[in-house]
Amino acid sequence: MVAGINLVALRAVCVKRRSKLILGPVSLDLKGSGLTIVLGPNGAGKTTFLKVLHGIERISSGSVQWSMAERSVRRTQSYVFQRPVMLRRTVRQNLAYPMKLLGQQASKIDEHVIYWANQIGLTEMLNSPATRLSGGEKQKLALGRALIRKPKILFLDEPCANLDGRSTREIETLLLSANSSGTRIIMATHDLGQSRRLATDVVFLLNGQVHEQGPAEDILCSPQTSEAKAFLKGEIVE
Amino acid sequence: MNEIWAGIVEAFRLIITLDRDLFEITLRSLQVSMSALVIACIFALPFGTWLAIRRFRFRRLTIATLNALMGLPPVVVGLIVYLLLSRSGPFGVLGLLFTPTAMIIAQVIIITPLIASLTHQAMRELWAEYHDLLISLNTTSRQRILTLIWDGRRALLTGALAGFGRAIGEVGAIMIVGGNIDHATRVLTTAIALETGKGDFALALGLGFVLIALALLVNFAIHTLSRTEQEGTW
Amino acid sequence: MIRLIAIVVSLFATTALAEKMKLAVTTSFHNSGLSDLLLPVILEDTGLEVQLLIVGTGQALRLGEAGDVDAILVHSEAAEEVFVENGYAPYRREIMYNDFVVVGPQTDPADIASADTAVDALTRIAIIKAPFVSRGDASGTHKKELFLWTSTKLDPKLFGTWYNAVGAGMGASLNTASGLGAYILTDRASWLNFANKGELDLLFEGDPILFNQYAYLPIDSKRHPHVNIQAQRLLESWLTSKRAETLINGYTVDGTNVFVFNAFR
Numbered sequence: 001m002v003a004g005i006n007l008v009a010l011r012a013v014c015v016k017r018r019s020k021l022i023l024g025p026v027s028l029d030l031k032g033s034g035l036t037i038v039l040g041p042n043g044a045g046k047t048t049f050l051k052v053l054h055g056i057e058r059i060s061s062g063s064v065q066w067s068m069a070e071r072s073v074r075r076t077q078s079y080v081f082q083r084p085v086m087l088r089r090t091v092r093q094n095l096a097y098p099m100k101l102l103g104q105q106a107s108k109i110d111e112h113v114i115y116w117a118n119q120i121g122l123t124e125m126l127n128s129p130a131t132r133l134s135g136g137e138k139q140k141l142a143l144g145r146a147l148i149r150k151p152k153i154l155f156l157d158e159p160c161a162n163l164d165g166r167s168t169r170e171i172e173t174l175l176l177s178a179n180s181s182g183t184r185i186i187m188a189t190h191d192l193g194q195s196r197r198l199a200t201d202v203v204f205l206l207n208g209q210v211h212e213q214g215p216a217e218d219i220l221c222s223p224q225t226s227e228a229k230a231f232l233k234g235e236i237v238e
Numbered sequence: 239m240n241e242i243w244a245g246i247v248e249a250f251r252l253i254i255t256l257d258r259d260l261f262e263i264t265l266r267s268l269q270v271s272m273s274a275l276v277i278a279c280i281f282a283l284p285f286g287t288w289l290a291i292r293r294f295r296f297r298r299l300t301i302a303t304l305n306a307l308m309g310l311p312p313v314v315v316g317l318i319v320y321l322l323l324s325r326s327g328p329f330g331v332l333g334l335l336f337t338p339t340a341m342i343i344a345q346v347i348i349i350t351p352l353i354a355s356l357t358h359q360a361m362r363e364l365w366a367e368y369h370d371l372l373i374s375l376n377t378t379s380r381q382r383i384l385t386l387i388w389d390g391r392r393a394l395l396t397g398a399l400a401g402f403g404r405a406i407g408e409v410g411a412i413m414i415v416g417g418n419i420d421h422a423t424r425v426l427t428t429a430i431a432l433e434t435g436k437g438d439f440a441l442a443l444g445l446g447f448v449l450i451a452l453a454l455l456v457n458f459a460i461h462t463l464s465r466t467e468q469e470g471t472w
Numbered sequence: 473m474i475r476l477i478a479i480v481v482s483l484f485a486t487t488a489l490a491e492k493m494k495l496a497v498t499t500s501f502h503n504s505g506l507s508d509l510l511l512p513v514i515l516e517d518t519g520l521e522v523q524l525l526i527v528g529t530g531q532a533l534r535l536g537e538a539g540d541v542d543a544i545l546v547h548s549e550a551a552e553e554v555f556v557e558n559g560y561a562p563y564r565r566e567i568m569y570n571d572f573v574v575v576g577p578q579t580d581p582a583d584i585a586s587a588d589t590a591v592d593a594l595t596r597i598a599i600i601k602a603p604f605v606s607r608g609d610a611s612g613t614h615k616k617e618l619f620l621w622t623s624t625k626l627d628p629k630l631f632g633t634w635y636n637a638v639g640a641g642m643g644a645s646l647n648t649a650s651g652l653g654a655y656i657l658t659d660r661a662s663w664l665n666f667a668n669k670g671e672l673d674l675l676f677e678g679d680p681i682l683f684n685q686y687a688y689l690p691i692d693s694k695r696h697p698h699v700n701i702q703a704q705r706l707l708e709s710w711l712t713s714k715r716a717e718t719l720i721n722g723y724t725v726d727g728t729n730v731f732v733f734n735a736f737r
Contacts, residue, residue: 056373074376085371088364088389097385098375325539325696333698335540336494336525417525419494420511432526435643436503437650437668 006067007032007153007184008053013062015048015208023048023208025062030186032067034200035179037216038188041237045208046188047082050155053186054079078146082157084138086130091122094130094141098149112148120144121170136167143171147178154178156187160194172198192232196220204228206237245443249451252444260445264452267425270338270412271405274345278405279398282350286357286397287383287390290365301358307351312344316411319344323415336417341425344411349401356397364390395464399457406453426452493703494541496525496532498612499641501545501686504570504661504730506723513719518706528641530610536560536689539696543704547659547686548612561689567711568720568733569685572616574676575646575663576602576655584655590679591623598626601634603654607645608637616684617657623681646672659684664725685734712737 007030014024023045030036038046051057052064055074066073078098087094095113117123120140125133130141139159146154156175160168175198179185189195195202199216204223211225223229231237252260289301321327323335323343334340364386372382387394409427416423418432426449433442501507502524511522525535529546536544537560545567546552552564574584574593582602587593597604606628607614621628628635638648642662649656650670658666663674688711690704710716712735720733 054374056370074374077374079370079374081370081374085368087368087371087385101375101377101381325698326537330539336523417494417523419523419525421521422523434647435499435641437643437647437666439668 006030008067009065010052011063011065013052013064014060015045015052015057016060021208023052024060026208026210027062028203028210028213031201033182033184035175035185035187035198036201036203037195037199038186038203038205039190039192039195039231040188040205041190041231044190044205046190046205047157048208049203049205050079050157050186050188054155076152077155078149078151078153079155080139080142080146080157080159082159082161084142086133086138086141088131089129090127091117091130091133091141092126095145095148098145102149116144116148119147119174136163136170139163139167140171140174143174147174147183151183153184153186156185158189159187160189160191168194192220192234204231206231241439242443244440245447248440248444249447252448260448262421263424263426263429264448266338266423267406267427267449267452268456270341270425271345271402274342274349274405275398275402277342278346278350278353278401281346282353282401283357283387283394284383286354287361287386288379289354289358290361291379291382291386301355304351304355304358308355310348310351311410312348312408313410313414315347316344316414319347319411319415335415336419336423338416338423340415341412341423344415345405345408348408348411349405352404353397353401356400357394360390360393360397361386364393391464395460399460402456403453406456407449491519491700491703491706492521492523493543493700493707494523494525495707496527496535496541496544496546498529498532498546499526499643500547500611500613500659500662502526503641503643503665504659505665505725506661506720506731509723510716510719513715514707514710517715518710520703520706520710522707528607528609528611529613529615533560536691539691539699541691542699543688543690543707545686545688546612547684548615549685549687551612551615552687552689555689559695560692562692564687564689565708565712565735566685566687567716567735568731569683570659570661570731571677572613572657572682572684573660573663573674574655574657575649575672576675577653577671578673580673580675582655585675587676590620590676590681593676594620595624595626597655598624598631601632603634603652604636605645605649605652605654605656606635606637607642608639609641611641612684613642613657613659616682620657620681660728661725661730664728664730686731711735 009029011027012025015022026049038049040046048057052059054077087097092113095116096109099109099112117126120143122137122141125137130138133141143159159171172194175185199220201215202213202219203210204212204219206227212219212223212228219228220232223232227237289297319340320335322329323332323340324330325335368386372385377385407427409431412425413428413431416428418424418428426445430442430445430449433445497507507524514520514522525541527535529548529551532544532546533551533555535541536555555561556564574590576584582596582600584593584596587596606617618628636648636652636654638645640648642658643666645656646658646662646666647668650668650672653671688708690708691699693699693701717733720731721729723729723731
């Protein structure tokens, strides 16, 4: 096991839907810092895995043990969905929403909204309806709305799927900067290039099971299992 | 055909001459139905939204009941409210029978299921869209309901206007609990029933056209005030 | 515009100064138009605002029993006697009368115009099974009609489809009769004020059996302590006054007198 304080421990976690096994059994530990990439082909169970960690997917058996108190787990986490959920409001109101839920002062909310709008490059569009943004802008807004809560842990589910190179770069820059200022990032992707650019460690998922887990350079350069080898070579695995 | 024409002429005559009785009963119609609408919305909007977001054991049964209650015959509601408010009934001491308050109570009962059901239908779709985000953000039930009501206000407005339409056009219940007392509880619909009874079809029809015009006016006014048309599509 | 504002303001202005009472009256009384003449005068003379609930006699009696009105003004003597006997009103006081008439299609297929008595007229209608509209709502008019059928020794329950019990007020029933070209028993005042006469005409009148006595019954305050006794007395004394007599006897529709004041003073 890699050194460092453990963040969360999964033991024999299974998710079944209509008696079909979607995920599991999964047993692994994640440590408290870094940027974990959950890698695998479509349908491998990456989304389910992230949702189990975030606590919005019910597990059928096994256990998820966090190192922090149970009550504060989700409050310190943010989640960016594969298809970003845009509130039918302006960009400004979307950014302000998580802070309003926490009952923060209006002046403080304004300050943060301006700061994050600038970070995600949407200052010009603050008063536009969020639903009219382009795909890349929506994804950036979703990320800004996730980061404005100052999460300890940030989950992202394929945030750059269907995005052009420029938007992808902007989002990756934001992620690296958030990560370096202490936000733990756990992100699902099937993009190998993105994994190489960002990952400090990798979880390789296939058919709902963890096939490999470890530091990025170990897994991406010298995978142990035949499935991971094949996936990294660019072959179709199932 | 002649009588319809006479009705149109009568409607114009009533409006142009600023008929005092007409203004009185029109204002009372508005007052009663608007009050009923506001009160019904206070119950129905959160309840309909709550039904959309909450999974519980008797949810389907509750929704089916609600849809059935949409078709409640106003006369039956009127009769039940009458028996409750009658001096010989359980709430007789309040002395509410044959007052505008009694009419508001009856209309609230008639339109609340309608608005709640329409709210539920509109909110189900929005909830499917917002579900993941609101769960992820650890929102309380209260916050979810308020968010959905605010962001779905356009669809809810349509539901509320449907409720208003049913309230202002309703005659069976308010006739029984209001009593159609001149200068006290007479409204447009009960006045129409009265004039029809007298065989004065022109006046009845004239009042009917005023009622239709009023309903249109309220719809336009609310749409304009809420500027929903200018905000475009979300 | 100023007029509009004045109207709006006056609508919300308080009328708390006037004493109020609720009086259940029959549709036939209201449709006669007499109430429109009397109520403003009552307000002027006594300061009493009479709020009318216009219902059938059956419902008027129910409202009185429940204590939902302060007094009733109806025309069904037998039912009134029972009402008093059961203690809902201390007494009944006769105020005035009008009369019933039989109207029907101008062609008069049953030839009731030449009938000697009201019972004879109804019998002729029943024999040829000409369309007939009955109020069918337990109102005073309906009770009078049933009483007449009893005198013909015929049973309305056994009548065929020509007998239409509509279960509606006087005006609505007249509308139906007008639409069907049917015979109907109505009080004279409602008939004279009825605007949708169509093919109908007054065909039979004048039989003393058709007199229609109106009586005033104050609701007993021992049973319903909340009733407004002062207003009850005020209205009764006005209804039986010289002034009321003049107005009631002087009231005409289309030049015809419709009510005869007959209260004992």
